[in-house]
Amino acid sequence: MEFWFSELHTPNFTIKVKVKRTLEVRKTPYQELAVLETLDFGRMLVLDGIIQTTEADEFIYHEMITHVPMFSHPSPETVLVIGAGDGGVVREVLRHPSVRKVDHVEIDEAVTEAARRWLPTISAALDDPRVTQHFTDGVEWVRRAARTRGGVYDVILVDSTDPLGPAVGLFGPVFYGNCRKALRPGGVLTVQSESPWFTRRAMLRSFHGIRRAFPLARLYTAHVPTYSTFTWSFTIGTDGVDPLTAAVPDPLPFETRYYTPALHRAAFVLPAFVERLVAAPEPDDLKAELDAEVASEKGV
Amino acid sequence: MEFWFSELHTPNFTIKVKVKRTLEVRKTPYQELAVLETLDFGRMLVLDGIIQTTEADEFIYHEMITHVPMFSHPSPETVLVIGAGDGGVVREVLRHPSVRKVDHVEIDEAVTEAARRWLPTISAALDDPRVTQHFTDGVEWVRRAARTRGGVYDVILVDSTDPLGPAVGLFGPVFYGNCRKALRPGGVLTVQSESPWFTRRAMLRSFHGIRRAFPLARLYTAHVPTYSTFTWSFTIGTDGVDPLTAAVPDPLPFETRYYTPALHRAAFVLPAFVERLVAAPEPDDLKAELDAEVASEKGV
Numbered sequence: 001m002e003f004w005f006s007e008l009h010t011p012n013f014t015i016k017v018k019v020k021r022t023l024e025v026r027k028t029p030y031q032e033l034a035v036l037e038t039l040d041f042g043r044m045l046v047l048d049g050i051i052q053t054t055e056a057d058e059f060i061y062h063e064m065i066t067h068v069p070m071f072s073h074p075s076p077e078t079v080l081v082i083g084a085g086d087g088g089v090v091r092e093v094l095r096h097p098s099v100r101k102v103d104h105v106e107i108d109e110a111v112t113e114a115a116r117r118w119l120p121t122i123s124a125a126l127d128d129p130r131v132t133q134h135f136t137d138g139v140e141w142v143r144r145a146a147r148t149r150g151g152v153y154d155v156i157l158v159d160s161t162d163p164l165g166p167a168v169g170l171f172g173p174v175f176y177g178n179c180r181k182a183l184r185p186g187g188v189l190t191v192q193s194e195s196p197w198f199t200r201r202a203m204l205r206s207f208h209g210i211r212r213a214f215p216l217a218r219l220y221t222a223h224v225p226t227y228s229t230f231t232w233s234f235t236i237g238t239d240g241v242d243p244l245t246a247a248v249p250d251p252l253p254f255e256t257r258y259y260t261p262a263l264h265r266a267a268f269v270l271p272a273f274v275e276r277l278v279a280a281p282e283p284d285d286l287k288a289e290l291d292a293e294v295a296s297e298k299g300v
Numbered sequence: 301m302e303f304w305f306s307e308l309h310t311p312n313f314t315i316k317v318k319v320k321r322t323l324e325v326r327k328t329p330y331q332e333l334a335v336l337e338t339l340d341f342g343r344m345l346v347l348d349g350i351i352q353t354t355e356a357d358e359f360i361y362h363e364m365i366t367h368v369p370m371f372s373h374p375s376p377e378t379v380l381v382i383g384a385g386d387g388g389v390v391r392e393v394l395r396h397p398s399v400r401k402v403d404h405v406e407i408d409e410a411v412t413e414a415a416r417r418w419l420p421t422i423s424a425a426l427d428d429p430r431v432t433q434h435f436t437d438g439v440e441w442v443r444r445a446a447r448t449r450g451g452v453y454d455v456i457l458v459d460s461t462d463p464l465g466p467a468v469g470l471f472g473p474v475f476y477g478n479c480r481k482a483l484r485p486g487g488v489l490t491v492q493s494e495s496p497w498f499t500r501r502a503m504l505r506s507f508h509g510i511r512r513a514f515p516l517a518r519l520y521t522a523h524v525p526t527y528s529t530f531t532w533s534f535t536i537g538t539d540g541v542d543p544l545t546a547a548v549p550d551p552l553p554f555e556t557r558y559y560t561p562a563l564h565r566a567a568f569v570l571p572a573f574v575e576r577l578v579a580a581p582e583p584d585d586l587k588a589e590l591d592a593e594v595a596s597e598k599g600v
Contacts, residue, residue, distance in 0.1 A: 004314075006316075010340055011318070011339075012317065012318035012338070012339035012340045013315070013316070013317055013318070013340050013341075014304075014315070014316040015313070015314070015315050015316075015529065016306075016313070016314040016315075016316060017312065017313055018311070018312035018313070038312070039311075039312035040310055040312045040313050041313075060571070197525050198525075223523055223530055223531045223571075225497050225498075225528075225529045225530045226529070227529075228525075228529075229315065229525045229526070229527075229528075229529040230523055230525045231523045231531075256572050257571075257572050257573045258571040258572055258573065259571075259572065260569075260571070260572050260575070262569045263569050263570075263571065263572075265566075265569075266565075266566035266569035269560075269562045269563050269565075269566035270563075271360070271523075271557075271558040271559075271560070271563065272556050272557050272558055272559065272560050272563075273557045273558065275560070
């Protein structure tokens, strides 16, 4: 018998991964979770039918969402990680010796439980004494942190699922505005911002939301085999610090498999059509949607 | 009824594209050819079960295999295009105003016939008076051209199928050696050199073959949704001209959708693990294979 996991990028385009065995499948209070043992990618974490991470290629996503912002800050000490229940982002954050405290906010404890059980190479760093785990809503966490005068964090990293289900609030302009307030001066926000090919609208929502909230917003990309078949995007927001002129140590203080000092800059060089997408003004319907969200928050 | 086309990247990893209708399916003397009308990617050319090009994303591959080498040469006049039966590479070559003559060598006339019938936006440039089409073996064509003292071409572009079936000779060190001899001083060779993730061995075969034949060999990448789900590689070989220091006109003399002057350089910045792969010495088994091919040619 052959067992294949299928993920639809669109209703008309699918990737299929052959599965050796099912390690865990359960409904959590927030989503459907599965951990599958695959032939080509090792163990694979799936949430609501979407591949989140695999043992074989997780290093690409985790290095790129983490090291680009972390090396864009001269000395990040206090870091907030939202989502990323598998622990991969926290693992990469802790490789930076300046880090003293990591708040890890994941809404769904079941994701972390599954990662601890089945994905130890990804989740192990969660036991580091610098890490405090909070199983709660990231949107609310940031709303509270935003009230602290002068900010709390040097770096905020948002490793969310797609903007459906539990993660939808993490793609909104109100959330990004609160991230700005929760950052100290010189602070850096980075979020996964979807695919420039298959989920262009979600990418622009993230990018424009961050551009509204931060003086400087830039998109960069990395290529993850088990994500979309096009390149994946990340958006970085800062109060003026430009990641392109960051003093990235070369050689790096630790070994990487994807990120390099040269790639830190090259990842911001976008294909022409993607550059045009993010350089264009907000599309009218997106503008109306973002305006409405900001207005409704102000009314609360 | 739903009709899906499946392509296996490995026996355990597949992409599937939903098909509206089949425009043409035939066996040619060299391979099985299909042109399918898809929902997400427009019309799609398939050879021996492998997606070659689609209307939606062909611009990425065709711009990147063409403009990087063409702008690495100060004024390319005479160009040899091998494979690329659909005409996409020739179309991009002809956008460079210095070009006076293009030899287009495709082994399988049926591919060009199908492209003329079903993919006019890709194939139309084949009627340009600067183009001469030769339906013959590219390996033999280059072997003859290599005998011309001083070389014949400023740029040679090899847009082959994968190194199986009719294209296998286009991945060999003897072929690359003859390309070198067929180039004029300052000439540039570029080939598609497979995926650094799924077909790593084929990539290294191409890269090391070119490195044996040329004083300078460099790998660069681009991301094509309907190719491998990781980035795709190209290898450029020159007699010393470095594509990284080429004087790429900025702004470009024509509009592009993927290639930009900044991307010309950024595309050469490789992920750490790919950089290590190409920086390492030839693996022993590959070395033995390449040595044997060179020796058998010398014996002929």
